[in-house]
């Protein structure tokens with residue numbers, strides 16, 4: 001045999017040996033016992049080398065990112081990716097919402113001055129001012145906010161400190177229902193209804209559910225500050 005033939009034969013023998021070894025390993029590793037042992041072994045290994053592995057993978061990640069910087073930048077600049085990213089942020093927040101709120105509340109309790117400074121800075125910023133405007137407008141146009149504004153203006157109108165103003169949005173809704181959404185004086189129901197004080201505020205009446213009836217604008221202004229008891233005023237009102 002020539003040297004070349006010998007070399008080929010040796011190589012073939014080596015390959016056969018390797019294949020046999022692989023098959024042996026495959027069979028040996030394919031048992032439930034081995035898999036259980038391996039799982040346990042890996043767990044122990046990871047526990048033992050946790051910190052090293054973390055540093056190693058962080059280093060590897062950094063290298064990879066540095067190498068593929070341009071590719072990453074391109075991927076992240078797509079609209080689709082941004083949308084995804086936003087979704088991850090939201091999912092994460094919703095999952096840990098309670099924790100975030102609690103942490104924030106704790107910090108605020110521990111740092112009242114800094115919280116106050118941050119809040120003040122935000123309130124005076126363009127964004128804070130704009131959002132505040134929106135939220136005030138939203139409150140004032142809600143039934144609750146509207147009643148609150150009317151209560152204040154009822155007191156201001158007569159400049160009487162003794163005027164009681166307690167009518168709430170819910171009470172006003174009840175009163176309207178009690179009068180079938182009609183004027184308490186003329187009975188019409190096709191006009192916008194105002195809150196009429198049966199005993200006028202200037203005559204010691206109060207802005208309370210007992211003293212208020214719905215009245216159309218013309219009946220309300222005809223009456224002005226005279227005491228005119230509407231029909232059925234003393235009748236029990238229907239409530240929710």
Ligand SMILES: [Zn+2]
Pocket residue numbers: 183184185186187188215216217218219220
């Ligand atoms: Zn009327």
